[in-house]
Amino acid sequence: MSNQIEIKNLNVSIADKPILKDFSLELPRGEVHALMGPNGTGKSTLAKVIAGHEDYEVESGEILVDGTNILGMEPDEIGRLGVFLAFQYPMEIPGVTIANFIRAALQARQEEGENFDAPAYYRELYDKMDLLKMDRKFTSRSINEGFSGGEKKRCEILQMAMLNPTYGIMDETDSGLDIDALKIVSNGVNLMRNENRGILVITHYQRLLDYIIPDKVHVMWDGKIVKTGDKELAKELEAKGYNWVKNELAVA
Amino acid sequence: MSEQAIMTEEETVTTIDTEKGNFSYDTNYEYDAGIGLNEDVINYIVDVKDEDDWVRNFRLKALNVFNRKDMPTHWATKDLENIDFDVIRYYLSKGQTPSRSWDDVPDEVKETFERLGIPEQERKFLAGVEAQFDSEASYSRMKEDLEKEGVIFVGSTEGLKEHPEIFRKFFGKVIPTNDNKFAALNSAVFSGGSFIYVPPGVKVSQPLQAYFRINAENFGQFERTLIIADEGAELTYMEGCTAPKFETATLHSAVVELVALKNAKIQYITVQNWSNNVFNLVTKRAIAEEGAEVKWIDCNIGSRLTMKYPGVVLNGEGARGEVLSIALANDGQHQDTGAKMIHRANNTSSNIISKSISIGEGRSTYRGQVHIPDHLKNCKNNTECDALLINTNSRTDTFPAITVRGDGNSVQHEASVSKVSAEQIFYMMQRGLSEGEAMSLSVNGFVNDLVKYFPMEYSVELKRLIDLEMEGSVG
Numbered sequence: 001m002s003n004q005i006e007i008k009n010l011n012v013s014i015a016d017k018p019i020l021k022d023f024s025l026e027l028p029r030g031e032v033h034a035l036m037g038p039n040g041t042g043k044s045t046l047a048k049v050i051a052g053h054e055d056y057e058v059e060s061g062e063i064l065v066d067g068t069n070i071l072g073m074e075p076d077e078i079g080r081l082g083v084f085l086a087f088q089y090p091m092e093i094p095g096v097t098i099a100n101f102i103r104a105a106l107q108a109r110q111e112e113g114e115n116f117d118a119p120a121y122y123r124e125l126y127d128k129m130d131l132l133k134m135d136r137k138f139t140s141r142s143i144n145e146g147f148s149g150g151e152k153k154r155c156e157i158l159q160m161a162m163l164n165p166t167y168g169i170m171d172e173t174d175s176g177l178d179i180d181a182l183k184i185v186s187n188g189v190n191l192m193r194n195e196n197r198g199i200l201v202i203t204h205y206q207r208l209l210d211y212i213i214p215d216k217v218h219v220m221w222d223g224k225i226v227k228t229g230d231k232e233l234a235k236e237l238e239a240k241g242y243n244w245v246k247n248e249l250a251v252a
Numbered sequence: 253m254s255e256q257a258i259m260t261e262e263e264t265v266t267t268i269d270t271e272k273g274n275f276s277y278d279t280n281y282e283y284d285a286g287i288g289l290n291e292d293v294i295n296y297i298v299d300v301k302d303e304d305d306w307v308r309n310f311r312l313k314a315l316n317v318f319n320r321k322d323m324p325t326h327w328a329t330k331d332l333e334n335i336d337f338d339v340i341r342y343y344l345s346k347g348q349t350p351s352r353s354w355d356d357v358p359d360e361v362k363e364t365f366e367r368l369g370i371p372e373q374e375r376k377f378l379a380g381v382e383a384q385f386d387s388e389a390s391y392s393r394m395k396e397d398l399e400k401e402g403v404i405f406v407g408s409t410e411g412l413k414e415h416p417e418i419f420r421k422f423f424g425k426v427i428p429t430n431d432n433k434f435a436a437l438n439s440a441v442f443s444g445g446s447f448i449y450v451p452p453g454v455k456v457s458q459p460l461q462a463y464f465r466i467n468a469e470n471f472g473q474f475e476r477t478l479i480i481a482d483e484g485a486e487l488t489y490m491e492g493c494t495a496p497k498f499e500t501a502t503l504h505s506a507v508v509e510l511v512a513l514k515n516a517k518i519q520y521i522t523v524q525n526w527s528n529n530v531f532n533l534v535t536k537r538a539i540a541e542e543g544a545e546v547k548w549i550d551c552n553i554g555s556r557l558t559m560k561y562p563g564v565v566l567n568g569e570g571a572r573g574e575v576l577s578i579a580l581a582n583d584g585q586h587q588d589t590g591a592k593m594i595h596r597a598n599n600t601s602s603n604i605i606s607k608s609i610s611i612g613e614g615r616s617t618y619r620g621q622v623h624i625p626d627h628l629k630n631c632k633n634n635t636e637c638d639a640l641l642i643n644t645n646s647r648t649d650t651f652p653a654i655t656v657r658g659d660g661n662s663v664q665h666e667a668s669v670s671k672v673s674a675e676q677i678f679y680m681m682q683r684g685l686s687e688g689e690a691m692s693l694s695v696n697g698f699v700n701d702l703v704k705y706f707p708m709e710y711s712v713e714l715k716r717l718i719d720l721e722m723e724g725s726v727g
Binding site for chain 2: 090
């Protein structure tokens, strides 16, 4: 099937330590999946590997994006292919404004000789900022520099909305957010849900899933998915704790 | 900044033709002083240019000083020893007299301007253009209203001949021949460069601009610029250089003297992009009299070695001096730049902001000299040096020498070193930017707060040059 991200038997290590162990997942367009699990189980590693981070050693397996194997591709090629990673810890780029940054990212997607429509760009940027309740003065602030946790996450969502990716990987997007920010960010993600886009929400806590209702919930443990279900699974997990999964595994 | 302004500025950040600046034209030289440096060469230059005896004596004396002085390798890089003065041509000229209208400009020179990307509108915008094609000005033009106001904007040769009464009074006074070995060399063999005089009270609203380039292999370019702003006068001068790439080393050694008389203002802007084999050894200094203001904006990109420390001698009460500089050192390049502020009167103030970027094996050195003697009152200096390192092998050194004596003077010095981390690059690449684009964006961000003080077309030019340089630095 080509309209999905398909991860097959992925084994990944960092500095000779295995992190992902025979990990498999399918994320079709049009669906929102949640990936849950305790800290240190490999969730963020998965996000970085999909994005092509060079620090991780992929020993075996495949990652297909709409049928194209992206292993070995540069991070920018993967990005332009339509995979967006909302970072858990977005980087500060001093002196580079949000407006200039997003613009540069859009221009990197243009054909050579294609003209950039600046007025249209600003109209769209301002519209999306309004949706995310971001003050317009943010456009001229350096990206993530001096931003609060909530501002950084909103900035990630803004970039995603502007770059219009086929797949969005949200790495712990809820961490460091108060309830108001959580609602705004969730609202942003919900607005981007459509049949042509797949979204993977990586989270430690169930509370984000009160606002973003997933089609599927996967529970990750020790480098692979050990349980898959619907949104009720997340609630069960919240009620029983991760030890429940651990104990179930021990029984099995 | 208004929304409109932001959009206009951003609109201009476009992709570049990487081949620009990397070209050279076949040129037949009518006058050629030959290889090497001796009295015959000096006499040849004086004869060809039909200069007066005082100029001949000035040059011959300077040659003596040059021969006597040692290379400054006790403090500067040993790379200077690799300059072979015996294989350099010190004077080449096509022999044409400066032309005044655009129609008179030879087609190949026009083509050069075309390829350097000087837009048509900009030409109209320019108040006067003094472009140096090799040694002699091949094109110069001034708007009539400037001439009517008594503004002189000519080549240095023309200045010497036609305005000796002003020229001689200031020539070599700001930077004496024996100031350093390369100032002496320039004094011996100078040709080209600009001579500008702005009469009292005249404020030149549009920048005066010179584009020049080296266009002959093994050919040192020794232009000499002298700018005088008389009492209450104001002007901005812009200098930009792009050089074609050569197989062997080229020497560029200029001398620029600025004189700002009482309450005058001079702003001198340089955006320089020499090819990687050029030794660029330039002496730039200004004198600011009472209430006068001198600002150097200096951007150094390219060259094998650049040594340049623009200075202001704050000679009169209330004078102000400023140096804003950006240096970008890529693989195989060494940017040894800085500033000098010599306070000589009460209530004088100076400001130095230096930003350097070192990439790969590139090396940046900042040398600053601030001197405030103890008998002065209420003098101020602010110095900020920021360095950005990209890739681990980059090297940056800071040598600030601040001598402040006496009470009632204040000095402030801040220095920072930051790195573009692999994680920052990854973040930007995730958004679809190539590695080169990501580095270019972070470099532009680093210099952004300084560049916003630059005139629009120069900030655009600088962004282009940075993009070009970063594209080439990705393996």
